[in-house]
Amino acid sequence: xxxxxxxxxxxxxxxxxxxxxxxxxxxxxxxxxxxxxxxxxxxxxxxxxxxxxxxxxxxxxxxxxxxxxxxxxxxxxxxxxxxxxxxxxxxxxxxxxxxxxxxxxxxxxxxxxxxxxxxxxxxxxxxxxxxxxxxxxxxxxxxxxxxxxxxxxxxxxxxxxxxxxxxxxxxxxxxxxxxxxxxxxxxxxxxxxxxxxxxxxxxxxxxxxxxxxxxxxxxxxxxxxxxxxxxxxxxxxxxxxxxxxxxxxxxxxxxxxxxxxxxxxxxxxxxxxxxxxxxxxxxxxxxxxxxxxxxxxxxxxxxxxxxxxxxxxxxxxxxxxxxxxxxxxxxxxxxxxxxxxxxxxxxxxxxxxxxxxxxxxxxxxxxxxxxxxxxxxxxxxxxxxxxxxxxxxxxxxxxxxxxxxxxxxxxxxxxxxxxxxxxxxxxxxxxxxxxxxxxxxxxxxxxxxxxxxxxxxxxxxxxxxxxxxxxxx
Amino acid sequence: xxxxxxxxxxxxxxxxxxxxxxxxxxxxxxxxxxxxxxxxxxxxxxxxxxxxxxxxxxxxxxxxxxxxxxxxxxxxxxxxxxxxxxxxxxxxxxxxxxxxxxxxxxxxxxxxxxxxxxxxxxxxxxxxxxxxxxxxxxxx
Numbered sequence: 001x002x003x004x005x006x007x008x009x010x011x012x013x014x015x016x017x018x019x020x021x022x023x024x025x026x027x028x029x030x031x032x033x034x035x036x037x038x039x040x041x042x043x044x045x046x047x048x049x050x051x052x053x054x055x056x057x058x059x060x061x062x063x064x065x066x067x068x069x070x071x072x073x074x075x076x077x078x079x080x081x082x083x084x085x086x087x088x089x090x091x092x093x094x095x096x097x098x099x100x101x102x103x104x105x106x107x108x109x110x111x112x113x114x115x116x117x118x119x120x121x122x123x124x125x126x127x128x129x130x131x132x133x134x135x136x137x138x139x140x141x142x143x144x145x146x147x148x149x150x151x152x153x154x155x156x157x158x159x160x161x162x163x164x165x166x167x168x169x170x171x172x173x174x175x176x177x178x179x180x181x182x183x184x185x186x187x188x189x190x191x192x193x194x195x196x197x198x199x200x201x202x203x204x205x206x207x208x209x210x211x212x213x214x215x216x217x218x219x220x221x222x223x224x225x226x227x228x229x230x231x232x233x234x235x236x237x238x239x240x241x242x243x244x245x246x247x248x249x250x251x252x253x254x255x256x257x258x259x260x261x262x263x264x265x266x267x268x269x270x271x272x273x274x275x276x277x278x279x280x281x282x283x284x285x286x287x288x289x290x291x292x293x294x295x296x297x298x299x300x301x302x303x304x305x306x307x308x309x310x311x312x313x314x315x316x317x318x319x320x321x322x323x324x325x326x327x328x329x330x331x332x333x334x335x336x337x338x339x340x341x342x343x344x345x346x347x348x349x350x351x352x353x354x355x356x357x358x359x360x361x362x363x364x365x366x367x368x369x370x371x372x373x374x375x376x377x378x379x380x381x382x383x384x385x386x387x388x389x390x391x392x393x394x395x396x397x398x399x400x401x402x403x404x405x406x407x408x409x410x411x412x413x414x415x416x417x418x419x420x421x422x423x424x425x426x427x428x429x430x431x432x433x434x435x436x437x438x439x440x441x442x443x444x445x446x447x448x449x450x451x452x453x454x455x456x457x458x459x460x461x462x463x464x465x466x467x468x469x470x471x472x473x
Numbered sequence: 474x475x476x477x478x479x480x481x482x483x484x485x486x487x488x489x490x491x492x493x494x495x496x497x498x499x500x501x502x503x504x505x506x507x508x509x510x511x512x513x514x515x516x517x518x519x520x521x522x523x524x525x526x527x528x529x530x531x532x533x534x535x536x537x538x539x540x541x542x543x544x545x546x547x548x549x550x551x552x553x554x555x556x557x558x559x560x561x562x563x564x565x566x567x568x569x570x571x572x573x574x575x576x577x578x579x580x581x582x583x584x585x586x587x588x589x590x591x592x593x594x595x596x597x598x599x600x601x602x603x604x605x606x607x608x609x610x611x612x613x
Binding site: 437 | 532
């Protein structure tokens with residue numbers, strides 16, 4: 001496959017054959033090497049062949065092979081003759097990140113960090129198949145999926161102002177939970193308010209570096225050593241079931257013959273099935289917003305109990321990493337509503353966009369990029385440049401480079417915990433195996449990922465944070 | 474003959490399941506999937522679920538069949554130990570599979586060591602030489 005270098009951080013798969021547009025890859029030479037080893041580029045080229053795709057298919061610096069679309073893939077489709085695809089969103093619908101600030105410093109919590117972690121571990125259910133603390137009926141769960149984080153706040157989880165600092169205000173308006181299958185509901189009921197497993201985590205972090213003091217100030221980040229809390233999880237089995245349900249329904253309706261890859265199955269946005277997927281996906285997005293809202297509430301409770309207060313623990317932001325949304329973008333000089341798919345990518349809107357909270361509208365939205373376990377995470381700011389060249393999107397994390405199997409062969413969970421402790425990082429997990437699988441060596445270098453984002457201008461560096469205590473599902 | 478074998482995959486888990494019949498290969502694919510979450514040999518056979526799935530083709534039926542394991546685990550806390558009485562039929566324009574899942578409800582004595590989010594079509598292959606081979610990538 002022909003890959004043309006445009007500049008040090010931009011590469012192109014020129015439009016050819018079935019491609020309706022070109023594919024643009026924002027990546028550095030070193031990251032490109034690992035991307036070339038799997039199916040990422042082939043998958044990104046397939047995306048460029050889909051009906052109604054606008055401008056270009058885009059690939060973010062942390063990309064790796066996914067299903068249908070690559071992880072780290074961004075594509076926008078025409079609202080009239082374009083498509084919507086479950087594979088363009090992924091199985092973990094609204095897998096995302098929420099970040100809370102605190103008024104505490106590292107020295108304030110140092111003596112009590114083990115206690116904080118132990119209490120959070122007790123408070124927040126985590127691990128495979130671990131049930132939640134709630135007992136829900138189908139009717140309540142439908143309400144959760146209709147109202148998202150707003151449901152959680154109305155039921156005593158967290159603060160009204162959290163909603164203003166959540167993408168979509170914590171609630172996708174188009175959600176229709178009555179479309180969810182019985183199975184999606186049954187998988188969702190025991191899992192609301194749970195962290196899950198795999199790459200999902202909850203971290204107490206400290207600010208290690210501030211790159212842009214003015215913008216950091218707007219985000220509520222004032223000093224090095226300031227303590228933050230990051231929550232990374234998604235819509236759990238409910239979202240997985242929605243993805244599987246609609247892949248099946250779309251296959252049965254439209255067949256699979258013309259697809260280069262079965263997971264590129266899609267439906268016209270205007271079709272009934274396309275609309276139903278959007279409304280069901282939105283319901284799953286809301287489930288995930290409510291999920292993170294509840295977890296944030298429990299974390300605040302623990303800080304209140306252990307530290308004496310949770311007063312300064314305002315939410316900085318909550319972002320989706322796997323979602324499809326209807327957004328306005330400028331295409332050929334005209335403002336046009338399109339269906340933007342972000343799969344393993346973060347929205348990165350710059351100053352002035354009406355979708356972002358008023359408090360951030362002068363500077364751009366916070367972009368939250370978690371690193372791998374035990375490594376740095378980053379807070380970036382969205383840019384107008386991103387709106388011009390990536391449909392307002394940037395990277396979402398580190399991206400795997402080593403299989404879990406290989407990680408298990410090479411690393412021991414107990415040893416990783418020791419190594420992290422020697423660096424002053426506490427770790428608590430439901431599974432040693434899970435710890436080994438998530439070893440930071442199994443991931444791309446997140447520092448390099450955000451450097452590319454900054455250089456390209458699709459998300460600018462604001463602050464770097466490092467973990468103090470890690471809870472892994 | 475080996476029941477199944479795991480292959481290298483960057484982000485997820487890829488396996489091949491084998492069988493002298495299509496039924497046996499499907500049953501072994503179920504055990505491979507379950508093995509990513511628990512040790513099937515350690516699960517007692519105390520509870521049974523009758524499973525019926527269909528597919529517009531064999532690949533879709535395989536996805537639907539393996540998803541039963543995830544659904545029963547997450548909604549009923551059921552851990553699969555054995556696939557019994559498996560039968561695959563071809564009807565007019567679809568395939569139909571019936572089987573009995575034997576296993577137990579989750580208890581503290583059992584260890585859950587991994588998560589499977591979804592069954593995918595990625596790199597899926599169904600081969601029939603002198604025996605059947607099913608290749609599956611699951612999202613973990």
